[in-house]
Amino acid sequence: MADGTSPLEQASLYLDGVYASVMDEVTAGDLTVIGEIPHDLNGMFVQNGANPRFHPKAGHSWFDGDGMVHGVQLDDGKPVFRSRWIKTTGLAEDIAAGHATYVGSLARPGAGKRHKNVANTDLVYHAGRLLALWWEGGAPHELSLPNLETKGTFTYGDTLKGGLTSHAKIDPRTGELFFISWGPRPPFLQVGVAGPDGQVTRQTTIDLPGPRVQHDMAISDRFICVFDFPLMMDFKRPGQDSLGFVLNDDAPTRIGLVDRHDPTAPVRWFEAGGCFMWHLSSAWDEGDEFVLVGARLAGATRVDKRGRVHDDLPLVDGEHRFDSHPHMWRLNLATGAVTERRLDDAYVEFPRVNDANICSGARYSYMARIKTDEKTLMADGLFKYDLTSGARQDLAFGAGRVGYEASFAPRDGGSGEDDGYVVGFVTDRADMTSEFWITPSRAFADGPVARIKLPQKAPPKFHGRWLPAATLKG
Ligand SMILES: [Fe+2]
Known part of the structure; x- marks a missing residue:
């Protein structure tokens, strides 16, 4: 970085301040509320994130911290807050030892025990x-509801081979779960499908020319969408001390469409401008076209292929640069043509939609507005995009406040894609207190109707979702 901070030193920024771990598991009602909690919002918001139990060993990445879930349950206007560690085998090993026993994912090979499934x-x-899912894969961990206690790993009755990654998608109409698994050794990428009965019904290898960084995927009614991004893994790079990610600036992105309904159909590949994406918004079929929206990064690494340094924007792990903008691709299945366009010049991350529309056409996308004047990745507000009209509404968290991903929570008895609330955690860096914000989507720019003060800070989170009341049956 410009101030000489090494990648590993930059990673430590994710251990301090707003990122500092909270140690206690808390259950609390009787919370202070500014405004009024809507009575037509019943269920629970849960969000996962990194919360290292012990001071990390060498090579710590933000993504390596032990999992902790924060949840806010709402029942007829009354809130209950819970926070729980995800009790993985690796965390148990650390607790037994009294210190961190794994090295981080940025450590050099051979530095120690690694790849702890932190879920x-x-x-x-x-x-x-x-x-609870881990971005590198591994077995999911099942949590109880509503208490969020770890019940153990769940491997779909041992039908899951090789684990699954974060950002699995559910078709709300069929109840199927679609997922990817990936790694640095063949097979570099697989797609899988699990039925609502808890059995994996399909795992298909996707032929890639080499190891590629993977994170998110998309589904439409017809396709599973996967990627051959030019963000590659090279563990032999001179001076290698990071995840080994190398952006081949000259190479295109290939977007692959896997037939959902015919496992024998070949993958259809479409070539688009070179980029990377950590996170997608949604996808859908539209006539002859497959439409995809996501947060596109043109320059996803601090150092480009020619050795030029780009330290003008937030970094994660000192290497991963966030210059992401909302972007739309249209892949024409009849002609093979690809058209793409930037939807906004604003910097965004963590796009989300109403999950009921995840594969059938989402008009509204909610994205976090990235603070471009920070060294680490954080947001100072949210955007609501109308992908049909191009209109954008802004919600600012206010001076000194930061947040991350928000989720859409449908209103009880509501109808229409945006008939509900945008919910998420916001933290005030002045006093390190956190709130849970509830903002009506149809009056987004007016701000939250309720701000629930939490008894414990919610360290910056990765991903979560709203669970309707009917799912909270223990
Ligand atoms: Fe993610």
Whole structure:
């Protein structure tokens, strides 16, 4: 970085301040509320994130911290807050030892025991279970509802081979879960499908020319969308001390469409401008076109292929640069043509939609507005995009406040894609207190109707979702 901070030193920024871990598991009602909690919002918001239990060993990445889930349950206007560690085998080993026993994912090979499944990245409700997912893959961890206690790993009755990553998607109409698994050794990428009965029904290898960084995927009614991004892994790079990510600036992005309904159909690949994406908004089929929206990064690394340094924007792990803008691709299945365009010049991350529309056409996308004057990745507000009209509404968290991903929570008895609330955590860096904000989507720019003061800070989170009351049956 410009001030000489090394990548590993930059990673430590994610241990201090707003990122500092909270140690206690808390259950609390009787919370202070500014405004009024809507009575037509009943259920629970849960969000996963990194919360290192012990001071990390060498090579710590923000993504390596032990998983902790924060949840806010709402029942007829009354809130209950819970925070719980995700009790993984690796965390148990650390607690038994009294210190961190794994090295971080930025450590050099051979530095020590590594690849701890911290289950810290995402949460999905599938087959009647709340599952905590890890971005590198591994077995999901099942959490109880509403108490969020770790019940153990869930491997779909041992039908899951090789684990699954964060950002699995559920088709709300079929109840199927679609997922990817990936790694630095063949097979570099697989797609999988699990049924609502808790059995994996398909795992298909996707032929890639080499190891590629993967994070998110998309589904439409017809396709599973996967990527061959030019963000590659090279563990032999001279001076290698990071995750080994190298952006091949000259190479295109290939977007692959896997037929959902015919496992024998070949993958259809479309070539687009070179980029990377950590996070997608949604996808859908539209006539002959497959439409995809996501947060596109043109320059996803601090150092480009020619050795030029780009330290003008937030970094994660000292290497991963966030210059992401909302972007739309249209892949024409009849002609093979690809058209793409930037939707806004604003810097965004963590795009989300109403999950009921995840594969059938989402008009509204909610994205976090990235603070471009920070060294680390954080947001100072949210945007609501109308992808049909191009209109954008802004919600600012206010001076000194930061947040991350928000989720859409449908209103009880509501109708229409945006008939509900945008919910998420916001932290005031002045006193390190956190709130849970509830903002009506249809009056987004007016701000929250309720701000619930939490008894414990919510360290910056990765991903979560709203669980309707009917799912909270224990
Ligand atoms: Fe993610």
